[in-house]
Amino acid sequence: MFRHFLRAATATLLALPAAAALAAPPAETFFNDPDIAEAVLSPSGKRLAITSAKGADRVGLVVMDLTAGGQLSRVVRSQSSDVLQVRWANEDRLLFSLADLGEASASHNKALGLFAVNVDGSRMRMLVRQTTNFITSDSTHPDGVHWNHRLLAVPEPRPGEANDRVLLAEMGDVGGVYAENPVWININTGATRTYATTAPASGHHWVVDSRGDARATVALRNGRLQAHWLPPGQTEWAQLYDTPALASPFGIEGVGDDGALYISHVPPGSAQRVLTRYDAQTRAPMDPPLVRAPGFDFSGQLIKEGSTLLGVRALVDSQTTVWLDERMKKFQAQVDRLLAGKLNHIDCRRCGQPDMVALVHSYNDRDPGKLWLYQAQPTAGENRWRAIGRLREDVDPATMAGLDLQTIRARDGRELPVWITRPDGAKGPLPAVVLVHGGPWVRGVVWQWNAWAQFLASRGYVVIEPEFRGSTGYGEAHFRAGFRQWGQAMQDDVTDALRWAQQQGLASDRACIAGASYGGYATLMGLAKDPELYRCGIAWVAVSDLELMVNGSWWVPDDSGLSRRLTLPELVGDATKDAGMLAANSPVKLAERMKAPLLLAYGELDQRVPLAHGKRMRDALAAAGRPPEWVSYAGEGHGWGKPAHRLDFARRVETFLARHLAPGPQNSGPTPGVPAPGR
Known part of the structure; x- marks a missing residue:
């Protein structure tokens, strides 16, 4: 009685991203x-x-x-x-x-x-x-x-x-x-x-x-x-x-x-x-x-x-x-x-x-x-x-994709809920975007219209959204299994969701990982931990420095003082007792391992994940010879409030994905006819 996988009649969309984009609704429809x-x-x-x-x-x-x-x-x-x-x-x-x-x-x-x-x-x-x-x-x-x-x-x-x-x-x-x-x-x-x-x-x-x-x-x-x-x-x-x-x-x-x-x-x-x-x-x-x-x-x-x-x-x-x-x-x-x-x-x-x-x-x-x-x-x-x-007059339901919830087994046997958004009428495996939710101690997805997943599906991608351990809503054991597992079992769940989708014939070997806040952290760790799996990454307002997160700094103001005292030591790690583990799973220390192109975006007034996280990651990648595509938005905090910024970022994402997930040899450079994103 609680399952509502309802289906409405939909128009058929073409499978390839380049073809799908020709008839896709504009970014304004979604953002x-x-x-x-x-x-x-x-x-x-x-x-x-x-x-x-x-x-x-x-x-x-x-x-x-x-x-x-x-x-x-x-x-x-x-x-x-x-x-x-x-x-x-x-x-x-x-x-x-x-x-x-x-x-x-x-x-x-x-x-x-x-x-x-x-x-x-x-x-x-x-x-x-x-x-x-x-x-x-x-x-x-x-x-x-x-x-x-x-x-x-x-x-x-x-x-x-x-x-x-x-x-x-x-x-x-x-x-x-x-x-x-x-x-x-x-x-x-x-x-x-x-x-x-x-x-x-x-x-x-x-x-x-x-x-x-x-x-x-x-x-x-x-x-x-x-x-x-x-x-x-x-x-x-x-x-x-x-x-x-x-x-x-x-x-x-x-x-x-x-x-x-x-x-x-x-x-x-x-x-x-x-x-x-x-x-x-x-x-x-x-x-x-x-x-x-x-x-x-x-x-x-x-x-x-x-x-x-x-x-x-x-x-x-x-x-x-x-x-x-x-x-x-x-x-x-x-x-x-x-x-x-x-x-x-x-x-x-x-x-x-x-x-x-x-x-x-x-x-x-x-x-x-x-x-x-x-x-x-x-x-x-x-x-x-x-x-x-x-609520949104420009959205035509007939052109939107269906959302489905699957339950898979992670590598250690844990049941793992995974949400799949896939264009209707698509034939065979599609290029994939693994979209990792923020929090991380929240419920990621609800069965309803979701702007980012629909936007990406309208461009011809299958969107994979795992409810990795540490997510809430699926039992106390699932939540607590994520304690002190940043970059470890939590990251393995994200990897396992993509590999499952590939084995099921839903996703091809052309995949990008993306997300905001914790999802941005998982994006960075995915590129470092499984570099062979992803052709690109998109991280915004992303945690990049676990030591900065759990220790704090006089020079980097944030709003995490209370959680730093009460919950972060148990949820993420103790700054002293777990110092080695935190360093081993801190993206700023792993820049040398990241080989795939990365789009990195931050709000300049963010107090939840301060801009310092972004600058440190940007500088580390530049020192490793892999500078990211970078954008920061003036006046923004932990997300994009201005419609103009939401649209600008969506268009950057669209162009970035088209360049790096295009079929065949086009992955070695920009897709013909697709302009490079601005900085």
Whole structure:
């Protein structure tokens, strides 16, 4: 029930990269801002907030009146910033952040401001200042609280009440440890009020109910995680656990208004994490679980309306919804019949009621999707469906490739999930791009439309994306098998995925390895460790110096101080005890082994993987007589925020691959008719 390898009719694409590129969609199709970035129903379901950059240079905010004859109103449009993270505070007032997505604000360098505005664009107020002290020309009150505040929760509006406050988390350093303290702020006046709670102070993670009342907290003290909660009907907080940072017995997923605590854990004898409730009497997870997804760890969120738990959103190979409400189960089945061949994500107001309003995102692996609005009409006797719009209007699903999940055996017998994106109609083995995800302690791929994989497949390549050990989502053992394995077993998994694809006749012997962040590190290590396997490499914002990563430097500022103290010694290696291992698997020390051409790209303001990593790698390769093709982007952090930079990099990648993966003797030099990339 959790597998959704749906297929839509597609046009046949030619197999060779040069031929495929002739009819391929332009890079803008994949890397421009989406036509619809966010869409959020108001509490009543009578309005819809949408963020979009369509027809403009910046992402703005509009509101649709969903009543009969309702109009579309422009609420926020800035010449220098983009709107993101939209939430409804109440029926008439919205919360949003402003950031310059073309600068490093999108990439760990700058805090986001928080603003409130009426649905007609009036009474805009800055609630949280940005680090840049940005002030909008139509802001009625430019003074907000300091930038080290983030939005923690928006209390759910109660019937007959006008919600005029939201909960912020004040972030700071308490005794050398990161901590957050809640504070109320009035969205109309900007006035703050102390948050009254008996919870243990200085938690770094707060869990609140729909009223904004704290019910659980996790704190980091002396290198240990300490979790507490307020059991139902109790006034005294109880400790849940006190463990090392990477040894917590369960994760806190949410809390009900009745005080019920929902947790995820790995039951005895099980390989994957499940969702269940915590038993206050036995002080242990309840059995049986609420949600179990064989083959996948539970990752998701509770779907609540008021005090009612309606269902659970869970991520398996794709996103799925486990409805606990029978009315919503029936509605989901109805939607799936109506929009067959798609995954249909439902967000609703008055869910399951006779006057329900629902926003449906209908999508699959070839289609970023379309938004549909459902409005129940109990008095009219006929329910109403209407199309809101496509997320990316330029994407033609008929020209996109299918995405499939395979499970293979790595060389040591470990099961290894591998995602394959392959052009339809391709005959025989194709030139391959092994695309390694970043993190690395994250889930790499979800069954949906993915820009990079689709872009590469549209150019005639088979795209291979392994969920190497250390990746999350596939069991605790798979995650922990990656500890201290950078450049070792983690790298072997990447190699094994390519060799498997070649043995299956999916990939030819013409292969390139590519990736960002950790994926960039794996690219560099692939070229050094398996030089005979790859004809080229593409690494961006790549870790290149493990010693710099785990030790840090006074001269190279980054944002990894906390993880360097708490988790990197176990996940990557101890700077002292594992010094030899770290040096042996640090790409900057292995430049002499790298023979294949390399495209290397960095953001000049990156704080996650500072530019120093790139410069050191570039210099080492130049000293070895193999200088890379180099590009650095001004104003960018850990990724490309500006559409112009995204497009420039995509075109460089396209040209680079065409040169080095072209068939036969053309690999010895530039492909005729293909210009060399700029520097």
